[in-house]
Amino acid sequence: MSTTPRISSAIPGQAAEFASVLRHAPELADAFFELYGQFWQRGLIDQPTKEITRIRNARVTDCGFCKRVRFAGARDRGLTEDRAALIEDGFEAHFDGRERAALVLTDAIIGVPAPLDADTRRALLEHYSPEQIAELGLGVGLFIALAKVLITLGLEPESMAVTVVPTPGS
């Protein structure tokens, strides 16, 4: 892991962080932030559920930045820091069936990906429509991709407190 940026900021006067580095490829930056905002603001899944899958990915992928960011929309809707702290291995004991199904899907995508077993599929389809599962899946895909870009380009912070930021697209 590197906490020294491997790519400079594309924006003069700004530190090298994800947004300023992605700006080297403006067509990718524009499309990403439009999509990410749409995902968070106009989806079929509530923000706290999306946020727990994002935090789960951050912890398993070990993205120092992602682990310490909290989105305000989920915080405002009841996802407290005490609750976020439970998104560790063994989360099954602390979340209800609907949340647990989303977290199990997250682990399936970000672990060694393979077809889901019948019980996992059944649990997902009990709580979510296919449209909602597709949305959850695409979100997890974006989370893991974003985390790996941050890590690979050396954009991890040396230290960072838990920080609540505006939800993308807000």
Added chain:
Amino acid sequence: MSWLGTSHGATPFEDVLGLRPELLEGYRRFYGALWDQRRVPPRLLEIARLRVAWVHGCAAEAAISHRESEVTIAEREALARGQVASFHGLEATVLEVAEKMTHQHHSIADGEIATIRNALGEAATVALITGIALFDANCRLKLTFEVDVRTAVVDAPATAAGPIY
């Protein structure tokens, strides 16, 4: 057909992503821009995409061939077997980074990214690394949702106007 059903998309992957049409459109613009923008030589993107596909054992991704990239059948077979010794210089480094990004992303060294950056420049390096991360994510989704395998030789694996193969 995926266990999620189908949205009657243009490709098996879009059958799944198309269950959320607005997000599919947005993802087309994002992932498609990678292939449309030409910052990165198509051959580099293609060998990285194929290597990531085979690390994951993702037949749905590996079944797609990018015509313009001119990756030979012998090279595709070598990438499938993990025999990357026939690739040299920048291509070898890109393949090493691509492989690490699937499951060992924390082990990528400063020198590997410096090699890519010195050869391609910063903008293309950002695009390439973003692309590899998306190849990884796409394979993960295709395997989890059991996206159908459909062999195709295409002008590009994706464009902003669609479809995404």
